[in-house]
Amino acid sequence: MLAGKSAVSIRVAVVTRPEMRPSTLFPPDFDLTVPLPTLLRVKSTKVGAAVRVIRTIQVSRPGILRRGGNLDLATRRVTNCVLASIGYPTVPPHTTARQYREMFVTDLIPISVSTLLPTEVVGLDLFRQETESEHCKLYRAADYPLTLDDLSRLKHRGVTRLFINKASRSVYQSYLRKVATTSGPDAFPLTARVGALNEVVRDVLESAFKRDDVTETVNAAEKLGSLATELITQDEFTVSDLFQVLHHDYATFTHSANVAFYSGLLANELGYSKEDVEKITTGGLLHDLGKLEIGEHILCKPGKLNDDEFRIIRLHPTLGFKKLAHRDDLNEGQLMMAYQHHERLDGKGYPVGCVSDDIHPWAKICAVVDVFEALTSQRPYRTPMTRSKAIALLQRDSGTHFDSEVLACWKSIIQRNLAS
Incomplete structure (x- = not known):
């Protein structure tokens, strides 16, 4: 719709995205036009154009957008339509043009697709990266829920993660807590709850580990352990629910x-x-x-550890035990999981070299899954192993390194998942 030879109605840009409904975004008496050169730049120069749109939008009521000033609600709605149509972040309330430009250099952070639910409005812009070399582009604006078809297409294409602005992290965390902790008749599907809880666990642990506050970490672990147990012990829970949502990087x-x-x-x-x-x-x-006492240069070393570095790594069970041993809110089994998870039945483990009868049963559980998790996750020095290969490798050490009964039970769990 032409509004003059030098201007084009902004609606032309908006209808390129079907989920953007112009009728709900434009007040009836709101007459907005964008100069034609600006619209052409929007279609061609991406980021620079998006910034220029904010600075050059013209409305019938002068003074609504001043240089360096905030965008009022109507102007922000229209601007967001333009930005969304070219695949870039929309404008939060009380944002200046300069602040918006700074949003483009703010890192995006990945989120798991498994935590997103059809009909649920997450409340933040979702971005997608087609290839590793491409910039992320807007996939779904904040006000629009994903549909079952959207999620099916993402799964079919092997897309396991989308991205959000780092500034929106708190909104995502609130959404995750809602999904993970809602129980009763209003509870969300189990797979989504497991995925959301896994994200919450990782986020809380990351924050607690960075602050290196043992009391905070233990308190958080107890709350999260309780939530996780509620899901794990449900009759309808399956191991595939878990494998679908876990991350596999080498962060502690x-x-x-x-x-x-x-x-x-x-x-x-x-x-x-x-x-x-x-x-x-x-x-x-x-x-x-x-491991919080050990430097990242050792934990994340891309090559083989030398003798001194390996000696330092072998200290982490003792260091962890010392951090926890004085606490009366942890029992012996939990302390031994920290202290003995690298002990082996034949006495060739560390830090003490305990033999079978001296290793706590809970530490034997931890020993099996600790090695399995390490083998099947990305490491700086190697790619992840398949679950079947990891089980075969563990099986070679059954009865010498690992408890035979514990390992057989874990193998059964994994094989059931592979069969399904």
């Missing part, structure tokens, strides 16, 4: 989260009481606490 907090879920799952399968499953899950969250 990711490894600890995965080991916690695996430990609780294995303990439940072995017939432990729900109370013990909860304590074992909590112990899994804390088992590598000693």
